[in-house]
Amino acid sequence: MSFLSRLRKFPFWAWFWFLLGALYFILPLLATFEFSLSWDPAIPFKAYQRSFEDSRFWTSFIASNIFALITIFASIVLVVPTAYWIRLRLPQARRIVEFITLMPFVVPAIILVFGLIRVYSTPFTIPFTDIVFMQPLTQFKLGTNILVIAGYMVLAMPYMYRSVDTGMRTVDILTLTEAAQSLGANWFVIITRVILPNIRSALLSGALLTFAIVVGEVILASFLGVTAFGPYLFLLGQHRAYEPAALSFVSFLLTWFAMGLIQLVTGGQGQAAGAH
Amino acid sequence: MAQTIVNSKSNKATTNWKVWLGVVPFFLFALLFLFLPSLRLVTASFTAPDGSFTLDNIRQLFTVPVIVNAYKLSIQISAVTAIGGGIFGFLLAYSVTVGGLPKSLRSVLITFSGVASNFAGVPLAFAFVATLGRQGFITHILRDYFGMDVYAAGFNLYSFAGLSLVYMYFQFPLMVLIMAPALDGLKREWREAAENLGASTTQYWLRVAMPVLLPSILGAMILLFGNAFGAYATAYALTGGRIGIVTIQIGAQIRGDVLYNPGLGYAMAIGMVVIMAISLAGYSWLQAKTERWLK
Numbered sequence: 001m002s003f004l005s006r007l008r009k010f011p012f013w014a015w016f017w018f019l020l021g022a023l024y025f026i027l028p029l030l031a032t033f034e035f036s037l038s039w040d041p042a043i044p045f046k047a048y049q050r051s052f053e054d055s056r057f058w059t060s061f062i063a064s065n066i067f068a069l070i071t072i073f074a075s076i077v078l079v080v081p082t083a084y085w086i087r088l089r090l091p092q093a094r095r096i097v098e099f100i101t102l103m104p105f106v107v108p109a110i111i112l113v114f115g116l117i118r119v120y121s122t123p124f125t126i127p128f129t130d131i132v133f134m135q136p137l138t139q140f141k142l143g144t145n146i147l148v149i150a151g152y153m154v155l156a157m158p159y160m161y162r163s164v165d166t167g168m169r170t171v172d173i174l175t176l177t178e179a180a181q182s183l184g185a186n187w188f189v190i191i192t193r194v195i196l197p198n199i200r201s202a203l204l205s206g207a208l209l210t211f212a213i214v215v216g217e218v219i220l221a222s223f224l225g226v227t228a229f230g231p232y233l234f235l236l237g238q239h240r241a242y243e244p245a246a247l248s249f250v251s252f253l254l255t256w257f258a259m260g261l262i263q264l265v266t267g268g269q270g271q272a273a274g275a276h
Numbered sequence: 277m278a279q280t281i282v283n284s285k286s287n288k289a290t291t292n293w294k295v296w297l298g299v300v301p302f303f304l305f306a307l308l309f310l311f312l313p314s315l316r317l318v319t320a321s322f323t324a325p326d327g328s329f330t331l332d333n334i335r336q337l338f339t340v341p342v343i344v345n346a347y348k349l350s351i352q353i354s355a356v357t358a359i360g361g362g363i364f365g366f367l368l369a370y371s372v373t374v375g376g377l378p379k380s381l382r383s384v385l386i387t388f389s390g391v392a393s394n395f396a397g398v399p400l401a402f403a404f405v406a407t408l409g410r411q412g413f414i415t416h417i418l419r420d421y422f423g424m425d426v427y428a429a430g431f432n433l434y435s436f437a438g439l440s441l442v443y444m445y446f447q448f449p450l451m452v453l454i455m456a457p458a459l460d461g462l463k464r465e466w467r468e469a470a471e472n473l474g475a476s477t478t479q480y481w482l483r484v485a486m487p488v489l490l491p492s493i494l495g496a497m498i499l500l501f502g503n504a505f506g507a508y509a510t511a512y513a514l515t516g517g518r519i520g521i522v523t524i525q526i527g528a529q530i531r532g533d534v535l536y537n538p539g540l541g542y543a544m545a546i547g548m549v550v551i552m553a554i555s556l557a558g559y560s561w562l563q564a565k566t567e568r569w570l571k
Contacts, residue, residue: 115313
């Protein structure tokens, strides 16, 4: 092949767009990293040191991770039996459940938190009386924690449901259930010992997406007044310069870690969440 | 047949309603934490301060300047980043699928897109401050090596243009994730058939590929529109609430009744839900059209 014809085959525009995209991806990360190192030339990682020395960082970061774990656990408990039951016995409910799992796209986090505050900031009374049997959820710590986790479950629902449902499509739920039943297993054993292990890569990908959504989330946590990493990072940015850059870079690495793992377990089918 | 084995324990009449018990927890959860909060906003937006029914709040959505401007700004910023991000994302997806780049770059781009479309909110805003803020990395490079002072030229990261650039960071990767599978669906036979009939590359793209891809491109752009429209944290972290898009105004209303009319705040939230619902419906409709060709 002559040089000229090879040149004509060379996909110039494809490379052009690809490199432009690569620059758009990388430059902000490079800039953040460079800025985070520029605090003190003598101690390059000073911003990171300072960030990790702050006890409020650890309190909020650990709190967010605990929220993420509880959200993942509660979402699996809620979504897996539902998706399983629909595949096995209730295909007529598929459309309505799928519709509900899409609702969080219509009700963004800022609207969701607005509604949650509106509903759960009034005390619960016994219907038709004025007798209060429970304080408003927004008034005590356990209550706000419940609201935040429920909100996270709503935000993660589209991704969790879709992951689990896709996972169940590839295994023969019916045969597995019959085999387990004929061996005398009850529903709890079927779901925890037979179904869950068979959809573990789907579960892991749903869990990691949920993790990516919850750990950096700001809206629900800050409006419900809960200690979490997102609001902490935001407040830090109000009066600090270098530490926020360092922590932003760290949270990019975390997102990268979660998404990279998803690529590994699903074999390259990227998914996008939306907690913007 | 298999179905009857599982069903054999109980007779048909009782299963009809008992079988629904399995999804009760899910419906109960959705009712308590999704539908009840949304419905309460709907009823509150039709309620006057004295508790009576009113359409006044909805009417004021179209007349109060602050609100009209907020919707205008949100729609503009979402449209600009959906179209810009859509075109750029499409070209990127094109370059790694049918554009002739090495296969390995494809998985690199898809992974990166997965990360970037999820990297948003506060850290994203801070990353762009470090990049294009007054003391930003690129701002310095442009000034010191290219003699271009972007801030003197009128650019401002904390404005419409700046926020659009930031939104693009999660917009075009989402487009890549949606379009790459769609571009894979273009069949090699179509191109060969077109070439055999004497079509040029341009003719192939305009007459064959584009008509097939168009619903999917438009659908994805509508999804990007909704994606930007619902965004709050990125804009708030970047501008500290100084840019009056709808989500920021709603956030201010939650913190304290800045509109001096709670009902109007609820109406504003409902207006947003309506726009999000329309864009999701548009997306699903176009997606269904796409599936006829691209499987």
